[in-house]
Amino acid sequence: MDILNSLILGFGVAFSPTNLLFCFVGVLIGTLIGVLPGIGPIATVSLLLPITFGMEPVSSIILLAGVFYGAQYGGSTTSILVNIPGEAASVITCLDGYKMARQGRAGPALGMAAFGSFIGGTFSVIGLMLLAPWLARMATRFGPPELFGLMFFGVTMVTYLCKGSLVKGIIMALAGLAVSVVGVDPITGASRFTMGINVLMDGIGMVPAAMGMFGIAEVLTNIEQGMRQEVFTTKIKGLLPSLRDWKDSTWPIIRGGMIGFSMGILPGSGTVIPTFISYTVEKRLSHHPEKFGTGTIEGVAAPETANNAATGGSLVPLLSLGIPPNVIMAVLLGAFIIHGIDPGPLLISKHPDVFWGTIASMYVGNVMLLVLNLPLIGIWVKILKIPYGILFPLILIFCFLGVYSLNNSVHEILIMVIFGIFGYLMPKFGFEGAPFLMALVLGPMLERTFRQSLLYGDPLIFFKRPISTILIATSLFLLLTSVFFGLARGRKRLQKVLAEEEIR
């Protein structure tokens, strides 16, 4: 039993006192920022990145992954109690969760969200454990054209699935790529677009950009709109769902887990879209679809399971191929690179402790989260009552600290502030940040594999190898048909479904 031995190795790593501590700190911070609206996992993971420099690579990945899946747990709390999603992935939980709270059933809603999250999270770790090594073995034969195809597909999907106009998404992706070429050209050593400024020689870092666009910009937007907080004060009693709740939720949880995991693997979908899909699926399959949106437990169980299942799913391409399927994974990819671990097909065989240790820690972390979220729910509700006026200066100084400790450079703080302004203004014109950041992170690798592929001496190399042909042709098909030929009905329909669900 190969997997069994590896798992024993993994649990050996995860159960070391330091790693247990980091796992706990990770899921604790994850839950905290999940509860707090206005700061999300992207900003937090980039924020913590510099602090993890001195740690063992595996400890730092355990910590950062904990923040990521912990945030999915915490996000549901605010959705249910305040009707403000703590995370984007919990938007849909507001629909039925908040209604349940209003009907005095906040307890079962929170309880089912936590149990669903636990089941989804555990299920996806098992899936990750089985799928990633297999995928990695397949990917060892990949050359530059295949890798280029994969990354191109990744950026395309994030762009394709963004909310607004597709042309704008493409423009943002192109802009992200353009920013990523600033600095020294990795192949020839020529410096590009640096204007002779020393700081720009190393390129524009992902951390300042991510924190600007997802940390500072978020704060600016919230300040402009004025955060309203009304915590629904009710006695939360009876966190354990009744037998009937369980009966109603069993199938939604199973389906939500499968939808979440398989969608999470796909580039671009992240943790948000699976929640919408699983909610819609449950509504379609339900015998009483009219009850959805009025406070039905299935409407909480399915999406909350799905978003946690998606976390394990999205780690699959990152750990087996080195391709991040969404922005948070892209930031985590940055963590691997900073720690000198080359993410890619060889990661599992070269660094088994990192891979299996992370997986084992996720089992442990999910148990910790269940404990953190059920008995301690009262604490999180108290934290929710902290006014935003106190919170946002703290977020700002943490962004400063995080970016500064990266390279001890004030210039990077300036870059962060500039990206903050950029990230605040761009949505006003209908441009979204996700494709930009995804392209910025993947840009250097995308360019390198692109140029390495061309060195084969054949510009059509991408279409002479089956895997890259499929990936690039699919991407181009998706983009070109919807931009130029008005065949965007499929995408429009998907967006319409999503928008309708959101409004209701």
Next chain:
Amino acid sequence: MKYREWIGGLFWLIVGLVLTIWSSQYRVGNVIKPGPGFFPLGLGLLLILFSLFLILKQMKTFTMPQASSFVSGGWRKVAYVVSILLVATFVFEHLGVLITFFLLVICTMRGAASQSWRRTLFTALISVLGIYLVFVVALKQQLPRGFLGI
């Protein structure tokens, strides 16, 4: 609100043009031997293409932008916080981390969130103390100490 769509398109058109001209000054090479300018040049051209597409689409049809609009009065606070951030960036190494953050918290909480003085001072003190204990004492991070050496 159509003008806003125009501004977006125009902005990226200019960026595309600048990128194209700028990258053509580096060695571009050819398809088989791409130079450092090859990839950025392609990006610049694509940016021009798509931003033109965006502008032309606006001329033909009137679509409601899905952009979130500016909240009246809100932008003042945003401009205020941004300028505080910029000032903080420039004084960061001179004043040191503790004083900068102390002032940053006070200025933003008083100016943009209209919190009471008591609450503001309390938050500022606690956060600076926390940062000192965690980052300076425990994690021993190299943070600027400023002219006072604290």
